[in-house]
Every structure is written in structure tokens, then in C-alpha cells.
Amino acid sequence: MTFSIVGYDPIEKEWGIAVQSKFLGVGAVVPWAKASAGAVATQSYANTAYGPKALELMEQGKSAQETLELLLAEDPEKEMRQVGLIDASGNPATFTGKECYDWAGGMTGTHFAAQGNILVDEKTVQAMAQVFTETEGPLADRLLAALDAGQEAGGDSRGKQSAALYIVKEKGGYGGFNDRYIDLRVDDHPDPIKELIRIYQLQQLYFAPSKPERIAAIEGEIKDQLIHHLKRLSYLSDEPKSNDGIFRALTAFIHTENFEMREQSSGFIDLEVLEFMKKS
Incomplete structure (x- = not known):
């Protein structure tokens, strides 16, 4: 019931997820990330155990694909799941179960995994992949541009409600005390991606260092x-x-x-x- 993109910046060593859904508070369910471990988007009939379990496995050195295979092997309802992962080295993996509602699917590329279900068609995922690949700048800008492009290409066939942006990096949090570099949510809004972009711009105003x-x-x-x-x-x-x-x-x-x-x-x-x- 969601579309998302998981990405990695090898220069800044940032891992992150941008997500939108016709679902209340999607940011409380889909995105999971830990600096130097990786990032995960777990959706469709989301198994939220995938988040911490995948991060634990990737922190131990498992690749995104190896982690994905281990998660699915332990889940008897795997065909209802959809998940995208980026590991500690930026390698991607994505999975869409056969019982996810159409249109459902995903694709991977250099340092990203894009996926969605109950979409208008495949153009949403294709647009996210293309825009993430072609956009320059910080990871947050690339993820938001990709998410916005996915919406413009069709998005969730049921409409819009919530969106989130979650990015981690070592000592990236307020005061350098944790890895929560950017953690923004729009839980209920008629145009959640545009609102998320507005809030991100405020976050940069308040917390980005002076140029x-x-x-x-x-x-x-x-x-x-x-x-x-x-x-x-x-x-x-x-x-x-x-x-x-x-x-x-x-x-x-x-x-x-x-x-x-x-x-x-x-x-x-x-x-x-x-x-x-x-x-x-």
C-alpha cells in the first residue's frame, strides 16, 4: 500500500529511505536504518520485524541479498511482503511477494532499491529509479526528488496520506549523540510529499551548518x-x-x-x- 526508495551516499556515508502511502503515519512502519549497517523499507502487509532483524544481519556483514534471503526463509507469509534494502556497502536488494496487490514490483540500481504496491502502474517505480540516478546533491535531495517523481508518474492508486524521510549517518544526530541525521514525518496531509519537502527545507534552515x-x-x-x-x-x-x-x-x-x-x-x-x- 506504499511506494518507497532506499538509498546510499558513499561519499557522506549516509543511508536513507523516502516513502509515501495512503496510510496513516507510514513513517512509523516502513523505514528502518542504522549507520554503518544499512537501511530497510518494509511494506505491503509489512512485517516490521524485518527492520531490526535486517539491520542486525547487515551489521554482522551480510549483504543486502543475503539478508533478504534469510528474512524470507523465516517468514511463512513472505508472498504478502514487499521489502527494499541497502547494505553497509551500498548494495541493493528488493523483493515483491506474489500476493501483493497490483501493480506491485521493484527495481534496483547503483546504491538504490525502489519498490511499490497498489500503484497505478510500473511508471512510479521507473520514475523513482531514473530521477534518483540522474539527480545530483545530498542523499536527502535525491530521495525526495525520486519520491516526488514517483507520485507525479502515478503513485499509490488509492491516493495520498502520509510520507516520511529517514536518513542516518555516524554522529549525524542533534549534538552528534546518535545517528538520526534526518527524521521527518508527515502523518496525515492532502499532499504529503510536498509537505515533507517543505519540512525538509525547514530542517536544513535550522540544523544544516552555515555555508x-x-x-x-x-x-x-x-x-x-x-x-x-x-x-x-x-x-x-x-x-x-x-x-x-x-x-x-x-x-x-x-x-x-x-x-x-x-x-x-x-x-x-x-x-x-x-x-x-x-x-x-
Whole structure:
């Protein structure tokens, strides 16, 4: 009742899944991943035990295909299942049981496995595969572009409801304390993929590190704009008497809005923060 794509970035060492379904909260069921082990999408009449079991096997050094064969060998209802896997080295595998509802199927390519069931036709999976292969940039961008293309090609024949994006990398989580690099869900929405893309863009705004070319000195026109918006947003009550006063007000804004990842040394600002300020 779902279509998904599982992918790997060998440069950044990221594993991830993007998924959409006419199903409430698909992100709570389908995607599983662990850094340096792999990623799994378990769907159709989803056997959620496939997730942790597959990750355990792949962490032990099993390939995606070997892991898939072991999972299926232990499941008497395997013909109702659909699953896609990427192992620790980025090798893919996919399986669609004979009892999955039409259209159902999957395909693999370099560092990806795409699959879906109860689809309009095979074009959804083909579009995901093509777009993932042709798109450049971060794994998240490639997975989302592929998922969006799958929807545009037909998608789930029953409609749309939820979507999720889950990507792991070593110490990729908040503060570097876990591997949960990107973990975003849209549980119930009339256009869940577009909403997921919007939330991902917010996630990048809040948590992606500053780009060097977007860091600027607080002087000239930038200083004037910053003072104007700090006053408008009530972080400054009158004309600041020193640059330190401006920076203290900016720091208060950054901490209130959770932009700590974009905080700069005294006298500098990430222009993404200033752009957000203008729209606030």
C-alpha cells in the first residue's frame, strides 16, 4: 500500500529511505536504518520485524541479498511482503511477494532499491529509479526528488496520506549523540510529499551548518537591515549604542528561534538568519 526508495551516499556515508502511502503515519512502519549497517523499507502487509532483524544481519556483514534471503526463509507469509534494502556497502536488494496487490514490483540500481504496491502502474517505480540516478546533491535531495517523481508518474492508486524521510549517518544526530541525521514525518496531509519537502527545507534552515559564502560582517547595509528587524521584532527598543548591543540582541533572537547551528562569532551573521528575520 506504499511506494518507497532506499538509498546510499558513499561519499557522506549516509543511508536513507523516502516513502509515501495512503496510510496513516507510514513513517512509523516502513523505514528502518542504522549507520554503518544499512537501511530497510518494509511494506505491503509489512512485517516490521524485518527492520531490526535486517539491520542486525547487515551489521554482522551480510549483504543486502543475503539478508533478504534469510528474512524470507523465516517468514511463512513472505508472498504478502514487499521489502527494499541497502547494505553497509551500498548494495541493493528488493523483493515483491506474489500476493501483493497490483501493480506491485521493484527495481534496483547503483546504491538504490525502489519498490511499490497498489500503484497505478510500473511508471512510479521507473520514475523513482531514473530521477534518483540522474539527480545530483545530498542523499536527502535525491530521495525526495525520486519520491516526488514517483507520485507525479502515478503513485499509490488509492491516493495520498502520509510520507516520511529517514536518513542516518555516524554522529549525524542533534549534538552528534546518535545517528538520526534526518527524521521527518508527515502523518496525515492532502499532499504529503510536498509537505515533507517543505519540512525538509525547514530542517536544513535550522540544523544544516552555515555555508562560508553566506557568512557576512555586520556592517553597512547588512547592519542597517539587522537593526531595523531587531527593532521590529522587539529585540531592540532603541538605537543601539554599540556593536556589542546589536550582537547581544541578535544572539537573543538566534537562541529564541533555535538557530544555534548558524550562530557566528561576534561581528558576523549567517545571512540565512537575516533572511528568516525579514519574513518573521
